[in-house]
Amino acid sequence: MTAPVGETGTTTREDALVMTTHLIASFASGAWRALISVLPTRRLVVLVVALAPLWLVSEVVAIIALALVAVAVVADVLLLPAKWQLAAQRIVPSNVGLGD
Secondary structure (H helix, E strand, C coil), X not given: CCCCCXXXXXXXXXXXXXXXXXXXXXXXXXXHHHHHCCCCCHHHHHHHHHHHHHHHCCHHHHHHHHHHHHHHHHHHHHHCCCHHHCCCCCCXXXXXXXCC
């Protein structure tokens, strides 16, 4: 964006709004990417399957089951290892024949 004539180095209200919008959008995309990059573990899947019939009992029990699932999701995310705790190595054989 260009500065108004005679006001070099100052930002207008529109510039500030555009910068704020870009900042919020970049934060939201990073948060969304982090949220969808977590895959549920087997223990979470088993818990959801076990609590699924409770949703049919009553509204109060369904809300409690949903709260338990939400707590389990948070616990599952916190128990997953961080990126720095994982090590991956690609191993490729030096020779590959036709019959391999």
